[in-house]
Amino acid sequence: MQTTISITKRGNRYQARVFYYDKQGKRREKGAGTFDLRREAKSAAEKLEKGLTDLNPKYTDTILTGYYWHWFHTYKERAITDKTQNRYKVIGRVLERYFGERKLKDVTRTEYQEFINWYGADHAPDSVTKLNSIVRKMVSFALDDDLIKKDFTSNISLISNKDRKVKVEYLTVKELIRLETAVRDALTPSRPTDYMILTAILTGMRKAEIQALTWSDLDFIHNTIMVNKSYDENKKAFKPAKTKTSNRIIKVNRELLTALTDLKANRSTLIFYSPIREQVPTGNALNKELRTIMKREGMTKQGFHFHSLRHVHVAYLLSQGVDIYSISKRLGHANVTTTMNRYSYFIDEYKAKSDDLIIEQIKKLL
Numbered sequence: 187m188q189t190t191i192s193i194t195k196r197g198n199r200y201q202a203r204v205f206y207y208d209k210q211g212k213r214r215e216k217g218a219g220t221f222d223l224r225r226e227a228k229s230a231a232e233k234l235e236k237g238l239t240d241l242n243p244k245y246t247d248t249i250l251t252g253y254y255w256h257w258f259h260t261y262k263e264r265a266i267t268d269k270t271q272n273r274y275k276v277i278g279r280v281l282e283r284y285f286g287e288r289k290l291k292d293v294t295r296t297e298y299q300e301f302i303n304w305y306g307a308d309h310a311p312d313s314v315t316k317l318n319s320i321v322r323k324m325v326s327f328a329l330d331d332d333l334i335k336k337d338f339t340s341n342i343s344l345i346s347n348k349d350r351k352v353k354v355e356y357l358t359v360k361e362l363i364r365l366e367t368a369v370r371d372a373l374t375p376s377r378p379t380d381y382m383i384l385t386a387i388l389t390g391m392r393k394a395e396i397q398a399l400t401w402s403d404l405d406f407i408h409n410t411i412m413v414n415k416s417y418d419e420n421k422k423a424f425k426p427a428k429t430k431t432s433n434r435i436i437k438v439n440r441e442l443l444t445a446l447t448d449l450k451a452n453r454s455t456l457i458f459y460s461p462i463r464e465q466v467p468t469g470n471a472l473n474k475e476l477r478t479i480m481k482r483e484g485m486t487k488q489g490f491h492f493h494s495l496r497h498v499h500v501a502y503l504l505s506q507g508v509d510i511y512s513i514s515k516r517l518g519h520a521n522v523t524t525t526m527n528r529y530s531y532f533i534d535e536y537k538a539k540s541d542d543l544i545i546e547q548i549k550k551l552l
């Protein structure tokens with residue numbers, strides 16, 4: 187921590203202060219008191235400065251995993267979904283397995299890199315990225331609590347097993363149109379799953395967002411769908427949207443809204459309530475129905491499931507020249523960077539096509 191001592195004379199006395207920069211780079215100050223003599227003020231300021239740079243003696247024996255669980259229960263547990271809680275718990279058990287009783291203040295960057303190498307040997311890139319992100323958050327809190335002096339997660343190379351990455355084969359634009367037509371032909375009010383698949387194709391909404399839709403979320407005047415909640419299929423209850431930016435209004439075609447009105451025959455405030463199952467279709471039911479339709483259409487795609495429709499929706503919009511900012515807003519992402527990172531493989535593909543088109547157009551100028 188960078189610090190500066192300041193001794194200022196106020197009348198006949200000396201004021202002692204220490205200036206420092208916090209983790210966000212903001213300049214802060216702490217007063218050490220006012221003294222009759224300059225040397226007394228300087229001595230007090232030096233003691234304060236040492237206190238700011240030393241580790242908090244109260245926690246010097248804290249083990250890494252002990253602090254992790256304390257941090258999780260104090261700052262995270264009540265602020266995240268059950269699904270995300272499970273991820274934090276799994277990562278906590280991984281840390282316990284590797285670090286055991288290792289003290290937090292003794293962990294070095296080399297040791298943490300070795301941990302990442304060990305974990306990444308049999309985990310996919312996405313799993314390693316998520317684990318490192320969570321540990322880094324925990325470390326930032328430990329720095330703020332003066333438990334450690336350095337961020338041992340800084341400048342780490344994320345090693346992973348790329349063979350463990352789930353490979354997904356996506357639909358082409360022609361295949362997507364075929365699928366959409368097949369789904370429309372299969373629509374019947376007693377089977378809401380087909381209507382949910384159609385909604386995913388035409389909106390790019392998440393599964394839990396579609397499950398949570400009620401009739402009041404549809405605007406037949408402006409042809410929009412309001413997304414302001416999601417659905418917990420285990421608890422069979424509403425929950426908040428995934429993020430603040432997930433709350434959004436999606437413009438849709440009139441044909442989709444007209445098709446959905448068939449489901450009013452099921453007499454429920456939930457649009458996709460199944461009277462036969464007496465519940466909203468689950469992810470398993472949606473994947474089963476999607477596979478059935480694709481098989482009937484002769485489409486075999488490795489790793490393709492209901493959420494893949496969100497990716498295909500993005501690919502279709504890109505192929506039609508829709509700008510990435512508009513797509514990001516439609517998906518409910520916090521910013522364009524999130525969209526670009528998540529769908530980089532699609533964006534790169536269409537960028538290559540655009541580059542070829544640009545070259546062809548430039549040739550016309552020569």
